[in-house]
Amino acid sequence: MTTLTRTVTCEFCKDTFERPVRPGTQARFCSDKCRDRARYARVQERKDVARQCSRCRTVKPGSEFSSASAPYCRPCQAEYAKAQYHKNTAKLGPEYVRKLNLRRYGLTIETFAALLEAQGGVCAVCGRDEPGGQGVWHVDHDHSCCNTRKISCGRCIRGLLCTRCNIGIGNFGDSPEVIRAAADYLDAHAARRAAHTATPTS
Numbered sequence: 001m002t003t004l005t006r007t008v009t010c011e012f013c014k015d016t017f018e019r020p021v022r023p024g025t026q027a028r029f030c031s032d033k034c035r036d037r038a039r040y041a042r043v044q045e046r047k048d049v050a051r052q053c054s055r056c057r058t059v060k061p062g063s064e065f066s067s068a069s070a071p072y073c074r075p076c077q078a079e080y081a082k083a084q085y086h087k088n089t090a091k092l093g094p095e096y097v098r099k100l101n102l103r104r105y106g107l108t109i110e111t112f113a114a115l116l117e118a119q120g121g122v123c124a125v126c127g128r129d130e131p132g133g134q135g136v137w138h139v140d141h142d143h144s145c146c147n148t149r150k151i152s153c154g155r156c157i158r159g160l161l162c163t164r165c166n167i168g169i170g171n172f173g174d175s176p177e178v179i180r181a182a183a184d185y186l187d188a189h190a191a192r193r194a195a196h197t198a199t200p201t202s
Contacts, residue, residue: 005018005019005021006018006021008027010028011034012041013034017030043069046062055072085100088100104150106152106154112160115157116137116160119159123161124140124161128165130162131163134163141158
């Protein structure tokens with residue numbers, strides 16, 4: 001049986017192609033790649049177009065939205081996310097919050113516990129067995145890999161730190177050179193003080 005075809009022009013690349021003639025069907029693109037590229041082009045066009053935020057009802061430039069499909073502007077999205085966080089916290093309890101925080105680092109409660117056990121249950125830097133602060137161990141990761149404060153791909157996690165060491169490393173900009181310079185500075189001061197104390201007084 002011969003299948004009837006017709007010549008169609010692809011809406012994206014403008015090449016012509018043959019498609020079977022079937023009632024109720026319309027091929028607009030010659031391939032899935034052209035279809036996806038056309039969809040992406042439409043999204044990019046909308047990205048820079050001013051539109052109304054569904055939350056505050058204010059018309060804002062496209063740059064004020066996190067994506068072309070985001071219904072809320074950035075400030076409204078932040079407020080919405082915060083409200084949902086508190087709502088879920090109240091509804092599901094601290095265990096939910098714990099799982100949510102660990103998920104940002106690609107960890108589960110079980111993998112977190114295994115990581116802490118591998119460290120001997122202490123801070124990976126100072127060896128303190130209490131996390132301090134709010135009583136939570138901090139997940140430390142390489143910011144040169146994932147340059148954000150509270151998210152990691154999971155592969156760049158360095159270890160679990162107490163609050164003091166986490167703040168200290170952060171304040172030193174994750175720089176081994178600066179941390180070594182600080183250690184040399186403290187050692188030099190300690191040596192001067194020891195020499196001064198050892199000097200007999202007349």
